[in-house]
Amino acid sequence: SQTIHQWPATLVQPVGSPLSLECTVEGTSNPNLYWYRQAAGRGLQLLFYSVGIGQISSEVPQNLSASRPQDRQFILSSKKLLLSDSGFYLCAWTVGQETQYFGPGTRLLVL
């Protein structure tokens, strides 16, 4: 069966520090991968998606970037965090269908 992992689960970072969140999927090949953010009291905003290694599409211009160095690995990064980057970050995957399956999420607090 397929599983999706995200780490860390919680992160507290100072403004201006770098960020690296990792997402890995097991039990499937060639998945589409997605990064979402849920800000406090708001819905799920799609940040990036990838249909293959090295292929990244950005949905919203922002302070973040994404990379897909391996088939089942998706990384969300920032060189300098802003206060507004605080939120709950979710990774999701799918293969050949609309139903996406989400990871457990990473709660990021920028102080």
Next chain:
Amino acid sequence: DQQVKQNSPSLSVQEGRISILNCDYTNSMFDYFLWYKKYPAEGPTFLISISSIKDKNEDGRFTVFLNKSAKHLSLHIVPSQPGDSAVYFCAASARSGGSNYKLTFGKGTLLTVNP
């Protein structure tokens, strides 16, 4: 421009009664719709979906209704249970958009089922 709208931020119902969660969309290209359930500090879990070629899909206590002419869908939960208390997200996809399978989410409705 919000293409998927869940106009009720919250809903409270009694255990055993019906919960009805509503969702409206504006993009006529959307042809596949999903509902997700989310507990605090966890990722959303898939509940049920419906294609635009249908107007109803049922899975146990959960039924989704789609009214294409009104661009409206609803999720019915019968009977409601305290464990159903969570945030429910409506999502939509345009299959003609190719193989990226992007979803557009609403802002969610917090359902509270009171014992």
